[in-house]
Amino acid sequence: MVKYFASIIRQLDLLRSQRESERKLRNCLYPSCKFEALGFTLIELVVVVAIISIATLLISINSGALAHWEEENFLRRLIETIEFLHSQAIQDGEHYRIEFNFE
Known part of the structure; x- marks a missing residue:
């Protein structure tokens, strides 16, 4: 049960970090952009x-x-x-x- 919650927490953290990285996208004209334009x-x-x-x-x-x-x-x-x-x-x-x- 604890392992199950730990895996859910990891997945939530992963989703949160993906959303934060998507917010950081600037002036990305293509949907394939996954990283911040540097x-x-x-x-x-x-x-x-x-x-x-x-x-x-x-x-x-x-x-x-x-x-x-x-x-x-x-x-x-x-x-x-x-x-x-x-x-x-x-x-x-x-x-x-x-x-x-x-x-």
Whole structure:
């Protein structure tokens, strides 16, 4: 008899907890939802990505990474110029000269 009442109490507790969890459902559009919707909104995600992007930019500027990229760009343009003048000299049959100003 005591076991019978204990099982009934367990079933009632289970039903009570299910009803409480059903009350916690927010904005659930589908009847198959059984859990409370947890997560972040799109605005929150965009704000976090923006903050991380700004922090990364500031760190890269202060660490000298920008100077490295500028140097890479300069060398790439120099190589392209030399290759262009070389092909132009072959095409025209002329000699070309590159002058550097280090001032």
